[in-house]
Amino acid sequence: MKVRFVLLGLFVLLAAAVGVGVGAVHVAPGEVFASLTGGSADPIVQTVRLPRVAAGLFVGASLAVAGALFQALLRNALAEPYLLGVGPGALLGVTVAAVIAGASALPPAGLRGGAAFVGALAVGAVIFAVARRTVRSPTASVLLAGIAVGAFVHAVATLLLHAAVSDWHVVVRWMLGDLGLATWRDIAFVAAVFVVGGGLAWARAGALDVLTLGDEAAWFGGVAVPRALAVLGGTACLLAASTVAVAGLVGFVGLVVPHLARGVVGTGHRRVLPASALLGAGLLVLADALARTAVAPAVLPLGVVTALLGAPFLAWFVLARS
């Protein structure tokens, strides 16, 4: 098992190396290395690529861990922040904050984070309520509820943006996912949330394992189900909200990565969570490198790249299970 984690670690390092090494402009590998080690200060590496890679690492890790948490708590293999409407809920929170603050474009990062968390938590509470009260076909009900609530809040957010935010092109771009807007302060924010949220989730990994067996088994296993759901569900919402605040809506990472992680390290959450974090971090950095280089000198929205990669996976997964 250790070997697998070492390989995952190497994958993240490789992805980060690709992230800082490639882009629309050719920077010689020696120059990149010198910039990273303080030997020189190439502004492209230091001011463009490094912040994007750092943001990608933490956003990807947070999304993947959030996805793993949602899948475990809802006992639903298709659960993830975007499909469940939690991401759009965070988006609505940010939009409402922008309107209340009278902002012409995006509100400051701190306000974005708080507002995103409130929005995500509100939608998450609705989804969890539906999930826990549905006896027949809970999988379909949760996904339908997520899709319906997600579409609704997305529409409301778009309406608000159109009506009240003058520089809404910026916001639309952010809604499609973009690591380029992240400042070092934003990165520190998402990193701090990841450390706290990821640590909390990992500490309760045993409870997650038991919860996947069902409420009854969890009770007999000594897990206080409502409390665990509140804490871990809130943590998942917090992780998802922090990514929306920093990078906008990035879909499918939370769905795909936990499944990949289970394929690598098995099903125990003490291993799935860190493996998801590592895979999510590496994959999002690679997706961002693709977004920056595929149509250079233009830049693709990050959410478009992750959707292009993740949607076929979703289709394949559904077909394989049926």
Add this chain to the structure above:
Amino acid sequence: MHRLLPIALVVIGLAVVVVSLMGPAPEGRCLATPRTPGDSVAFAQVERKTALAATVHYRDGLDLDVRLAPQRIVSTLPGITEMLAHLGALDRLVGRSPWCDTPSTVTVLPAVSVQPLSAEELLALEPDLVVLDRRLHRQDLDAVMRHVPHVLLLETSSSLGQLGASFTLLADVLDDERAREAARGWNAHRVELQQAVQILHRSPPPRVLLVGQWEPLFALGPGSLLDDVLATLGAVNVACDLSTDASGVFSDELALARKPDWILGPGDPMPQRLHSLLSTTPAVQEGRVLPVVGVDAFARGGPRILDATALLARRMLGYGERPDDAPGEGEPR
């Protein structure tokens, strides 16, 4: 689920290989020399049928019947309204877009929704001519032409040359000798300015980043009217290889690597992140960041674009500083 592992590894491997093999985008060849300004060949010809009827034959094969000497005109863009004013036809205007505010007298006219164009509101004004921009309204053209009988398509947003051709076409349809004279005058002034500025072209040409919006960095590329203004000034657009139609989100690192000498952007201040990012470029270091894109005279493809171009030539090339440089019409000396 373990069956996913090989698929995942293949996907990851492919992604890494693809990204690694892509390598850098080649330095655009278009950066070496300024683009040639757009031609002024007429994109449409008016064929008179009767005293009050004509067919406009567009270059791409489209034929549209129009009423000559229209008396109830609706303008759908501020630039078109200003063109009508320049041609002395403001008294025939019965409707405008919500953005049309120059000259100020037009603001009393009813405004029609233009995003998208409302055929209902257009019809309610009973126009005998609706003037549209072919590129800017391309998504609405079919719907409008189904309902409104007389439509004139101009090209006000691509180049100074085509703007001049639009002046000529509009004057021909207005069927007024004074309008034709005004259109000829504007075109003569355009040619005069282009020739005067050409003498001042520099080598190497100044590199300019045209920013439509700061965050994310939304650059104006080939096909935009401002790109043609740069070509007229003998400057190079650093987003000249942006393949999207006229504008798009531009790579931050390319904006930095191509070291623009000038940044022409919106009126609002450059955000701190972008300012730090571009702090090593000559444009930022020497304070050559001009608010241009949001300025009406530049943003609207109308008659004032020549004065605005002359002012830009003064800032960038020193145009008008020598006695033999002809200042632009209406340009302060």
